[in-house]
Amino acid sequence: MSTGLIWFRNDLRTQDHEGIAKATDNHDRVIAVYCFDPRHYEELEIGFRKTGKFRTKFLIETIHQLRNNLQKMHIPLFVFQNKPEVKIAELVKEHQIDTIYFQKEWTDEEKEVERNLKESIPDVELIDHYQQFLFHPDDIPYDSFDELPKVFTEFRKKCEKKTEVRELLSNSKIEEFEFVNDTKIPSLKDLDFNEFTTDERSAFPFHGGEDEALKRVEQYFFKQRNLETYKETRNGLIGTDYSSKLSAWLANGSISPRQIYFKVKQYEKEIKSNQSTYWLIFELIWRDFFKYISLKHGNKIFQLEGIRGKSHDWNDDNETFRKWINGETKEDFVNANMLEIAHTGFMSNRGRQNVNSYLAKELKHDWRKGAACFESLLIDYDVHSNWGNWMYNSGVGNDPRDRKFNIKSQADRYDPDNDYQDLWLK
Template identity: 60%
Template sequence: KECEKKVSVKNTLSIGALPLDNLVENTTSIPHITDLGFNAFQVHENSAFPFKGGENNALARIENYFFETQNVSQYKQTRNGLIGADYSSKLSAWLANGSVSAKTIYWNVKKYEENVEVNEDTYWLIFELIWRDYFKYISMKFGNKIFQLHGILDQKYEWKFNQKALQQWILGQTNEPFVNANMKELAQTGFMSNRGRQNVASYWAKEWKQDWRVAASYFESLLIDYDVHSNYGNWLYNAGVGNDPRDRKFNIRKQAEMYDENGAYQRLWHNN
């Protein structure tokens, strides 16, 4: 809160077209995924992130989520959702690969607040951008400690590692249906909600007490919005060796009852 009071956000830069004599013709064709030896794929019909990459698509998403649907006005209320494209902004992937900047999103929130409304929900999206920056500063401050077992706190828990447990967790074959549904969504789409990430992390690190770094690296291998700072910052946090020194442990079944009350999300992914 103190930082928010004292810090101002710089304006985005506007870059105009360069003169034509600066143009260098490029006839290089961009290879298709199959040209690179990979199989073609289709976006899963139940994906919560049915979008494409690039700045134009990022800006189109901002326009839609903010100004066309005004969903940002309910952001805090819906951000713990599980199904569909619009329970959250879904801007994380474009932020992660540099297609859009946090400043661009911030100033669009301010534009929305000026022309539509200001409420707790619009602030909360800015708050999440601040968290994202905070994890970057944690990485700068602690360096490689964010990858070490005892984390930035040097908190020594008794961690284990079992290959069978890892496969059960990855394949969604644990004794918690809510965990299983989230892991199946990740495997089939490369995306998982924030609520899901916290629950599967708590289950792995606090229920099974397995080495959190193994799970963090699995997330790294699949998430389409993977960002080293956010991924490892959140895993440190959930494992109890990061910014929150409390030894948190989620009640998975209670979480499922709160956020998937009628079981629609679990049925969606258990049937796939």
């Protein structure tokens, strides 16, 4: 009897999942594993933990839902608070696993885990796959990642013209089997965080998990029909519905970009198609673009000079950085946004652009410390989008114009009555 193992990473769903589709097709029995890797909770140089309390809570909720949904498919999910390369090697020996399926990652930390795993179980077949893209890497109109353009618009237009979005994957059924699984999903306390309640001002009061992601799509698209006005409202600052808020579920893979794409297409066919419905797909293509930039440039996305290799006179004054983090700068609009992320783990796209530009362009501070701060605090942290956007707004990435935001005019335009600043500063 053949047993396959699905190693979950940032692909925490049961639908449109290549690992599940292949494993249930190829094996009589399938088990799954997720590891709360202690390296993800270590302290960064800036004094923050790599994964903060907001994303951790969202992740715990996600894993509970994943376990329940897998159980319905007769796939037990083993959960460990340990390094994946350690616990997976143990599972392989214990359950005579012959094949492991997992999502392909390419940044250094993830690749190191894969190397360690391969060394510990050399005789097991490892099958990896890309499933975090809208446009699959095998389908884009470039022969190699080196050919990818520097500018988003060129990438978008070429892919829209020449690349089809692949259909959603489906799973085969497997028979129920006896299995002892007494592994426990850790609590916030187990991961050295205190319990906390969601701030009532939060623009992201949602829970983690695949079911919650699908519920949000249903609500935002079909029940409230907010999708129709997305392009007009997406620069909002207050409340749950100025934007789709799908980023956190996308970041940990509770929903795939293809699932969202086909829901938009359903909406356009059944209800309405306009600039707003297209704009949500446009944003999914932006997300793809930053992943491809990361694939092309590797570790350059983490370097001070960025992918442009551009030198600046950076300031590294700790007091300046502390004031930015704590919302104690000369700009109330920046301060309000920094207080929002500190209290909720979320910040609007407009806010992110402004606080990034202010740190890098006005204070001329090492932008990577800002990116690391976001890595810790954000519920919706995605390595490629986060570092790609920070480079872009700091003048060392994919923005050919190298713009600097005028914070006061931005505040006047997007918060003309000071409602947002009053919400966080009073």
